Amino acid sequence: MIEATLARSAATARRRLLDICFPVLALGILCAALAALGALIADVWGDGASRLSWDFMTGFPSRRAADAGIWHALTGSVFIILLTGALAVPIGVATAIYLEEYARRGLWSKIIEINITNLAAVPSIIYGLLGLGLFVRALAMGRSVLAGASTLALLVLPVIILSTREALRAVPGSIREGSYALGATKWQTVWYQVLPVALPGILTGTILALSRAIGETAPLITIGALTFVAFAPDGIWSPFTVLPIQIFNWVSRPQQEFQVNAAAGIIVLLVLLLTMNATAIWLRDRFQKKLT
Amino acid sequence: MSASIPIPSLAGIAARGAQPAIQGPPKVQAEALNFFYGETRALQDISINIQPNVVTAFIGPSGCGKSTFLRTMNRMNDIIPGTRVEGKLLIDGTDIYGHGIDVVSLRRRVGMVFQKSNPFPKSVFDNIAYGLRVNNMDGSRAEVEERVEQSLRQAALWDEVKDRLHDSALAMSGGQQQRLCIARALAVKPDILLMDEPASALDPIATQRIEELVYDLKKDYTIVIVTHNMQQAARVSDFTAFFWLGKLVEYDRTQKIFTNPGEKTTEDYVTGRFG
Known part of the structure; x- marks a missing residue:
């Protein structure tokens, strides 16, 4: 049977x-x-x-393809992305904490939520135009690293807010209750219990958002990042260029030698991106191990 | 089918319910307490005097309001939006819903253990030290270590975890996690310990350990325990309150509730005829 x-x-x-x-x-x-x-x-x-060679990595732009290097664009990209992170992460995480933990659920929070989701879908060139009008002109930052980073910060802010909110929402309510029941205040609960648990998710979302920003070309061209700068940026007011713009510049030249430069530039950009993503994964695993 | 089961009616049950005759001031005193989730009235005119240094069990079918009432005692319901309390709830004579009440200090004094054990994803040591830290009770490192050991001993957990205080609390068994949650609550020196079905997710042996612990702790604490398990209520508690449909139907010495209840509804519930 x-x-x-x-x-x-x-x-x-x-x-x-x-x-x-x-x-x-x-x-x-x-x-x-x-x-x-x-x-x-x-x-x-x-x-x-x-x-790819040491000379290429540390060289500056040149009219002769064989002499041209990428140091100015590489430092520009790194500088821009660090500043973008420094601007967008604190604001984005703080906004998400407010919306998720403090704000009353109501019509206003719904409207804000929908608008943040919409902002995440706005084409990057529109952020470029906003940056040009607001940071470059109205706030007179000029075509500086600061203006570029501020523009990119606006671009990644919605993504950081959304991923941070997701990470906060995934923290079990029982942990919050346990903390409150011991006499912890709301801030103590958020700071000591909720944020550490949410941190891997916040980090992953943030670094993926910054990885997106590092490949952005359109908004930076719009605000007037130079396609030919012969120096590495030396401060937040310095003019700058970034890897994608330099690659774009080389690709648009007719000479074959510059096409080779562009390909080498793409390799550098890809390595930078993969390094950032690997860092994200490493950080996430490190924090998750600590917690379980 | 349903006609054959006598569902008792609330008509005729006095709003105050029966009250046991006891001397001495109560630890917790509710006076005509009403609780609302939005428009839903989850507690109706609850009046009860809970005695110090005894175990009081709340029994009743699901949704009868026993957990809701438990959570009004440390104002955990405040976290839920759209809730409202009417009436008085006095602890040592002070209305905890009155003006100028600091909810944070209230929750330090009225500890709580939840149905599902909820250790923080940290080490055993940090789980207990956290309560000390947030309440500014952490003096020197030695003082914290002493308090951690003391709490773990009180919760009968010290011998099992003393060699792995810095391992993750999540690596422990379910029963150990629940006793850790009890130790964590005791560390901040509460007077009252609220337990919301603390053993419902545990196996019989772990349950027995929790029950023994409850019995040992009552000399130092006032314990209120919500349980679905009537044998458990009969075993651990001195007084039992029976809730039904948001009302306190009967409140008396446990022995009386289980052997000679005053209300027909109580008798039907404790004998398993409904609920």
């Missing part, structure tokens, strides 16, 4: 087949996506690897 019910039958064959089909399909799609990425990297590597 038992044997009869446990034996494979035609009735279960279809279900078993479907059960196998789905993972095979998913694996196929994953492989296709990875293959596309791999092909892209291999192609860029083939074009630009020969140009």
Whole structure:
């Protein structure tokens, strides 16, 4: 009797087949996506690897492709992204904490929430125009690192707020209750209990947002980041350029040698991006290990 | 089918319920306490005197208001938006819903243990030291260490965890986690300990340890325990309050409630006829 019910039958064959089909399909799609990425990297590597050298990394722009380097754009990108983070992370995290932990749930918080979601979807060039009008002109920051970083900070702010709110929302209510029941104030509860638990999620969201910002070209061109600067930025008021703009500049030249420079620049940008993402994963794992 | 089960009616039950005859000032005193979730009246005219240094059990079917009433005693319901309290709730003669009451100090004095153990995702030591820190009770490192050990001993957990105080609390068993939560509540030196079904998620052995602990702790604390388990109420408590549909139906010595209740509804509930 038992044997009869446990034996494979035609009735279960279809279900078993479907059960196998789905993972095979998913694996196929994953492989296709990875293959596309791999092909892209291999192609860029083939074009630009020969140009990668210490001189290229530390060199400044030149009319001769063989002399041109990327130091000014690399430092510009790093400087911009650090300043963007310094501006956007405190404001974004504080906003999320307020909205999630303090603000009354009502019509206003709904409106604010919907608008933040909408802001996250606004095309980056529009932030560029805002930055040009607000930071470069009205606040007279000029075409400086500060103006660029402020513009990018506005761009990533909604993403940081949304991911921080998600991370805060994922903190179990029982932890908050446990803290309140011991006589902790709201701020103590948020600072000592909620934020540490939410930190891995906040970090991941933040670094992914900054990774997006580092590849942005349009808003920085709009506010007038220079396509030809012969120096590394030396302060927040300094003019600057960034990697994507430098790459764009080289790609648009007719000479083949500059195309090679562009490919090498892309490799540098990709390495920078992957380093940031790896840092995000490392930080998240480190904090998660500490907690469990 | 439903006609064969006699569902008792609330008609005829006095709003105040029966009260046991006891001398001495009560620790907690509710006077015509009403509680609202929005428009829903979850507690109706609750009046009760809870005695110090005894265990009082709240029993009743799900949704009868026993947990809600428990949570009014440390104002945990304040966290839920749209709730409202009417009437008086006095602890040592002070109305905790009156003007000038500091909720944070109230919750330090009225500790709480929850149905699902909720240790913080930190070490055993930090779980207990946290309450000291937020209440500015953390003196020197040695004082904190002493208080941590004392609390863990009170919760009968010290021998099991003394060698791994700095390991994560989440690595412990469910029963140990719940006793850690009790130790954590005791560390800040409360007078009253509220327990909301503290053993409902535990196995029989862990449950027994919690019950023994409750019995030991009552000499130093006033304990109020909500339970779904009537045997548990009979085993650990000195007084029992039976709640039904947001009302306090009967409140008396546990022995009387379980052997000779004054209300028909109570008798039907404790004998398992409904609920």
